[in-house]
């Protein structure tokens with residue numbers, strides 16, 4: 513008898529997140545300049561600076577929110593230190609880093625549900641990083657050791673860490689209202705990020 517393909521269980525909250533953010537993802541992906549013919553190292557540095565200006569205040573807000581579920585280990589998933597190291601490797605001085613602008617319009621993080629929605633976006637972005645990493649390596653010669661570590665932040669563990677996150681998310685007991693709050697936070701994260709990147713003039 514032929515083995516039946518393993519059916520992958522998709523928890524309802526993930527179904528809702530995918531349905532609620534797919535269009536936002538496509539829209540942002542189209543405008544990001546990773547595959548643009550005009551992307552050079554200088555433009556890449558400006559893009560990483562813009563990422564830093566978003567991730568830094570957002571990860572600070574997550575840490576200060578008191579809303580992170582107590583059994584969720586955020587520290588090993590923080591990405592700002594890697595963005596910072598990339599910028600230093602790309603020749604941005606510590607003084608210049610200090611004076612980079614930070615996004616002020618961030619998603620409101622007032623519940624565990626909102627935390628999880630924000631985290632879904634930040635964790636999911638590591639998946640696309642695997643494609644972007646190859647592009648930036650072949651186009652600009654930048655790798656994990658000279659300015660593009662963020663794009664390969666979890667390295668070979670990317671898939672496993674994503675599945676761990678999804679499993680954690682799917683195991684959280686959640687009311688319909690909480691599920692809706694997760695999706696709203698994820699949508700707001702996408703839209704705040706796009707608006708911020710637009711204001712930094714790094715989008716197509």
Ligand code: HEM
Nearest residue numbers: 530537540541544546632633635636637639640641643705
């Ligand atoms: C040009 C830039 C990008 C490309 C090419 C890209 C590509 C991808 C790809 C191929 C996947 C699916 C991986 C898979 O199913 O195994 C994915 C998933 C995802 N990406 Fe992106 N991405 C980009 C930018 C971003 C950004 C900037 C964010 C958010 C800040 C983001 C958030 C997500 C999320 C949340 C998922 C998970 C979707 C899910 O499976 O539930 N992506 N991306």
